Amino acid sequence: MATIRYAEALNLALREEMARDDTVFVFGEDVATYGGVFKVTQGLRDAYGDRVRDTPISEQTLTAMAVTAAMTGTRPVLEIMYADFLPLSLDALVNQASIYHYIWNEQVTMPFVLRTQGGGGVGTGAQHAKSLDAMVAHIPGLKVVAPVTPADARALLKAAIRDPHPVIFLEHKLLYNLRGEVDEADEAPAEIGRAxxxxxxxxxxxxxxxxxxxxxxxxxxxxxxxxxxxxxxxxxxxxxxxxxxxxxxxxxxxxxxxxxxxxxxxxxxxxxxxxxxxxxxxxxxxxxxxxxxxxxxxxxxxxxxxxxxxxxxxxxxxxxxxxx
Amino acid sequence: MATPITIGAAGGEYMEAVVVTKWHVRRGARVCAGDLLAEVETAKAVTEVESPCDGVLGEICAGEGDEIAVDAPLGFLLADGEDDVAAEVDAPGSTPGPPPAARPAPAADPGARGGGQPGRVVASPLARRRAGKAGLDLRHLAGSGPGGRIKRRDVEAALARGPTGEGGALPLMVLHGFAADATIWSALAAELGRGRRLIRPDLLGHGAAAPAGGGFEDVLAPVLKALDAVEAPRVHLVGHSLGGAVALALAGRRPARVASLTLIAPAGLGAEIDGATIDGICRATRPESLLPWLRRLVSDPQRIGDDYARAAMAGRGEAVRGAQAALADRLFPDGTQAVDLRSALADCALPLRLIWGRDDAILPWRQALAAPGHAALNLLPGVGHMPHVEAPELVARLLRETLAAAEAMGEATLEAEAAQWLTG
Amino acid sequence: MLEMHRRMVLTRHLEERLGEMHKAGRTRGPIHRCDGQEAVGVGATAAMAHDDFVTTTHRGHAVYLGRGLDPRRVVAEIFGRETGYCGGRGGHMLVGDAQTGMMGGNAIVGASIPAATGMALSMQLRGEARVALAVFGDGAAQTGICHESMNIAALWRLPVVFLLEHNAYGLTVHHSAQSSVPDLSVRAAGYGMPGETIDGNDVVAVYGAVAAALQRARRGEGPSLIEARTYRVEGFSTSDMGGYQPDAEIAEWRARDPILLARAALADRLGAAHVERCETEARAEIDAAFDAALADPMPAFAPHTPSAPHAGRAYGVR
Structure with a gap:
């Protein structure tokens, strides 16, 4: 058992899954060189090179790309810096990601994860403090998880990456420094859908x-x-x-x-x-x-x-x- | 205390619901333990449901053709003389209350979050479920939740108190008029029943009471017995027409047991009565011949339609008609009231109220002038012989005032007596 | 070339049969015909390797049949039959077949562009020499995701080819009212990728340009933009009331019908009778596809478990 921060637990999950499966890749704004504005992806670029990419500020296209990359043999983990930007991703979620498994008669799966963080309390203002949970939870075909402990953050992120369907992974800016016990030896993913x-x-x-x-x-x-x-x-x-x-x-x-x-x-x-x-x-x-x-x-x-x-x-x- | 009638093991191991195919007894009928009450259809077969105890069939929760969960009550059995469940207007064998069109418009209950119609019980879903299982009628409970909502704790407290209603308000005994039965009080019961036990006997020769001949004393005796059997220290008495005469006589016999007396167009206060209507109702064997006489009872004849007459006629079998004709012959011979209770009224010192419709075509409202000076007298415009049916909200309001004033006075008297005893 | 011609004829006859069926009231929802544009979808898909990917628009019938999808299963999907490529769940705009890499018609204008770009990213990360071809229209070229996708693709040298099927109209609005420049291929320069404008009614020209771009992408040299000029002769969809396309403009383009052009070229080389026989067989194949598909059963409803809002339950409330 180790006591680690929530952000470190997410980082651990990403490292474990990238080591386990070389089709897992991480992309998003500021995630590679800088290690993410909340430092969740710190050090991953050094460990996994081109599988960790900084992107242009193009949320709509990045989300749409994650959808089809996932349909064609990779497991993208896309970071959308603030949940307030989810509306930019929404077409790709509502009109693309959520439909193909069903509409194409189960010909394809879509194992991608969209990580984002929302919530207020620290003066980030009207465009960086919202919780748009209901907006994404509304969409049939998506899964939405929101862990609160470091142990759940790690186990649920692992589960989300392994899930064959799109998962929206909701973090909170005030949780990243929360400390909690994590059993590093236990690499099992959580079961999505359990309270x-x-x-x-x-x-x-x-x-x-x-x-x-x-x-x-x-x-x-x-x-x-x-x-x-x-x-x-x-x-x-x-x-x-x-x-x-x-x-x-x-x-x-x-x-x-x-x-x-x-x-x-x-x-x-x-x-x-x-x-x-x-x-x-x-x-x-x-x-x-x-x-x-x-x-x-x-x-x-x-x-x-x-x-x-x-x-x-x-x-x-x-x-x-x-x-x- | 009402006993729930359940299907029990008849449902079978894998059954969740059954369908009621037939009721063998009507609401108000007296049954013994083991009597066949109803038949229900399960996946396997038709199964008979027997009475779990002696009693009178009260509320029926599942009518013929209804599907019902195996653990839900089919209906309730009431102890003798007890009627703590308001009748459904369409329950088999009952004389209906006012037709739906004649019901007063719903009025908002400002305190209640349920904001419902008058008579609608505001209770949590859990309280309803608990009460349903225990056979407790929520209309008799006061809610302690926000806006008077009945919560589980209120149901549990009521169940812990037991059937006598100790610690609650004094019971209310209501006595119906000639040719009606206890179900006539439905509209009022919904207004007044909450938090208060209602005792609604059928008079001799009426409703569920066995048809029998006899005079006024024979009508009075079983009610007197029922009053004596009430465990509460005192009872509020309300009577309409013939029931008013009975209530007045009861109050004369047992003044210490009566907390207040409310007489609605009571009989016994003069010779005059519309004998033609009495005769007409007794003679009628068909809805068509009953209808014109029923219409004379109310100020606005349009309140009484064909459906109402048909439903009323359904509850007036030959035995009932015969018993009532014999009773009328003794009480109202030759279109004259033979019972005179004017001196009892004059002597009555109880909190007293008379309510009379100004358009009463059966008993003239001027007979109310025999009341003593302390009595409250309400003469309702645009109302005939049936104020509790024609103006239930107003009558309920008047009753609430009488009941509240009498209970406050009762407490003050007890306190004064206690103070006297302490100082003396 | 004869095979490309055959597939154009398959597509044309499919569109004509659908037009008849629509008039007879036997179609469901709007149908977006690609009459006159067949050379773009057919020529481009003919240039693809067997394991490449293609994404297309809501007007994708030429891509479906060009990529070699079974006409019977395409017709079955258009008529919502159980035997359709998507079991009747998709309809004519959203046909997808993972087996052939025909990764879908897409009825959100512009969505086929990032879709192909994402597949190209997937191939690059997996180190596979497969290319994704995005077919999109002049309307889609005006979307933000078109710009975002081209920038990312050029930035990361993704193996993607952008094929702009320029049919002159975005629904009812002429391209001159939608674009600041008449030739959209000039935009390629802004992303540092090659761009050219070709005759979209010349199936050989389309084939050649797309084949070269695919090879370039396969070599790891990044994306290209090809603007294929063509014309939509049958309106936006079967619900189009018309009236905004000048008759003279339609007549001019009909005279340059890609099937006429290909037929003439082939007749010179193979003889008119041979070409005629090939066309007759193609039409018969479509007619047979209609007969078979229309006799196929409608799908039975089943809930979609991964959409279920409650864990461990098949679907919805109750």
Whole structure:
């Protein structure tokens, strides 16, 4: 066991997979010489040469190229520097990547990974702080994962690279320095589509994604002081969703709070709330409470930004409402 | 306490749902343990469902042709004299309440997040499921959640309290009028039932009560017995028409057991009555001949349509008609009221309210003027002989005021007595 | 050349039969015919090695048949039959056949350009001497991804050939209203790659230019841009109301029909009767393909498991 940072865990996964399979390659803006603006790909260029490429600023084409490269025998890992740039990739995701396995009657697979990072909290402004999870999770044919621990970051990235279908790999700019234990000897990939109980509890289920899992854990700690036992579930995979984990927890606690850093309206929390209603309605003792970003652009100033991005206090308040 | 009727093992090992093919008893019928209640169809065969205990068939949850999960109740059995489940207007064998078109428009309940129609219970899905399994009617519960939502904890607290409703509001006993039955209270029960137990007996010769001859004392006796059997310290009494006369007589016999008395167009306050209508209803053997007489009961005849008359006629078999004709002959001979309770009314010291429609064609509202000075008197414009059907929201509001005032007064009296005892 | 001519005739007869079927109300959705443009798709694919890749547009029938796809399975796909190349899931714009490297019609204008570029990157990384050919139109040449792709391809010397099938119209808008320069091949200079404009109705010229560009790419010398000038004589699609293409312009191009040109050249060498027989056989092959495909069964619906939103479940909610 070693305690390493989230960014190092991703780097480790990339090294392991590139060593294991020489069709894996990494490309994106600033990923080679500089090692990535978040240092996730540091040192890979030295180790793997031309399989790690700096690219022009051409997200739309790079994403489309990843799609067809994956169809023709390689396993591209494309880094899109900010999730806010995903709209540039969207045509390649919606009209290309997501369709061919089905539309071509399963003649081709598409093992590519699009890594990106989103989220706010550090004053990056309206074009570099969004969480567009719902936008990509909406698309049939894509998988979307969002690990929060270094161990999951490594194991899920390995799983994503080995997956025969396109995987959108969502990171968070505030997670890269998070430290956690990683068993370096265990090189097994994770199973995509499995949630994790981050904290067991009995009174209310808090479903959270990405950095919001950490906020949910803080909220659970605060609620414990009030005698409320909250269960925090780290979804890890936004699509496909671990329905069994969700329904099992809600069946025990009968109360649910759903948390995602993206916008509320038509957002990922709306899907979670609807999913619970579809599959666990009769287990609910209160309406599902949603915690999400306010429906407005993400402002720059700290006093403004913290009003828009949800935090542990919002989650604890939602849990209290659910239990009222 | 209502006992759920379930399919149990009849469903078979691999069955999730069955289809109800036939009900052998009607709502309101008295049954014994082991009696055949219904038949259900499983994948294997038609299976008979027997009564799990003695009682009266109450609410039917799955009608003929309905598919129902094996673990869901088919219906509920009620203990004798108890009616804590509001009847469905279309339940077999019951006289329907007002036709849907005559129902009051839904009014918003500002506090409730459910924001529903009057009578709609706002409860969490889990509370509904728990209550359904236990056979508990949520209309009798007050919710402690936001906006009055009933949550699991409310259901569990109610189940822990048991059937007597200890610690809750005082029960409400409602007595229907001549030729009606307990189901006439459906609209009001939905308004008043929440958080309060309702006792709705059928009068002798009416509804589920066995048809039998007899006079006013014979009608009074079983109700008196039912009142004595109530475990709560006191009961609010409400009676309509003949039921009003019965309620007034009960209050005279058991004043200490009655918390308040509300009389809706009561009989017994004068000689005058529309004997033609009484005769007409008793004589009618077909919806066509019943319809004009039913229309005389209300201010706006359009409220009563052919469907309503047909449904009402369906519950008026020959035995019921015979029993009621005999009863009418004793109570209202020659188009005259033979029972005179004016002195009982004058002597009544209980919290008292009279509600009468100004367009009442059966009993003239001027008979209300026999009430003592402390009584509240409400004369409703545009309403006939059936205020609780024609204006259920207003009647419910008046009742709530009476009930609340009487209960507040009751507590004040108890406190005063306790203070006197302590100082004395 | 006779084989290229045969494939052009196959394509033309396919388009004509589809036109009849559309008039009879027997087609589903719009059909984008390539009448008059056959030399581009057929000449270019004839120059490809067996394991090269080609991507094309929503008007790709000449590429499908030029690449040697079975006419019966192409027709079956156009008519949504189970026996179609994509089991009826794709339709006429999205036919793909991984076996022959015919990596798809693509109905997002311009998308065939980065698609081929990505395949070329894959080949370069794998060290394989295979080339990807992007067929796209003058409308697609105005997209951002065209610029991005050409820049990346030239920057990385990717084994890709950009074949611009210039048919003069982007839907209803003439190229003079879409492009700042009349000859699009001049743009190649901006990326430091060779560019030329050729007669897109001369199947031999198309073959020659594409073959040279493919060889260059295969040698690792990077991409080329070939602008093949041709003309769309039958409108944008079967739903096109027309009225924007001048009659004189259409007549001028019909006189230069690529099949007429090829027929004349072949008749000189092989005799008119021989060419005529070859054409008759080609038409009969298409007719037989229609007969067989139209008798084929419609596909049965099955959900797509990898699209399922819930883990471990076949598909959707409930």
């Amino acid at each position: 994790r109980v981050a904290r067991a509890g009995r009174d209310v289920t808090i479903l959270a994604t990405s950095r919001m899992v950490l906020e949910a854990q803080k909220a659970a700690e605060e609620l414990a002081g009030e005698g409320v036992s909250a269960e925090v579930i780290d979804l890890r995979s936004l699509r496909p969703l671990d329905l069994d984990a969700i329904t099992a927890s809600v069946a025990r606690t009968n109360h649910a709070v759903v948390v995602n850093e993206g916008w509320r309206f038509c957002g990922y929390t709306a899907e979670l709330a609807a999913t619970i209603m579809d599959h666990a309605f009769d287990d609910l003792d209160a309406p599902v409470e949603r915690v999400a970003a306010r429906d407005m652009p993400i402002p720059y100033a700290e006093t403004l930004e913290r009003e828009v991005i949800p935090d542990s206090a919002d989650i604890a308040a939602a849990a209290r409402r659910a239990l009222a």
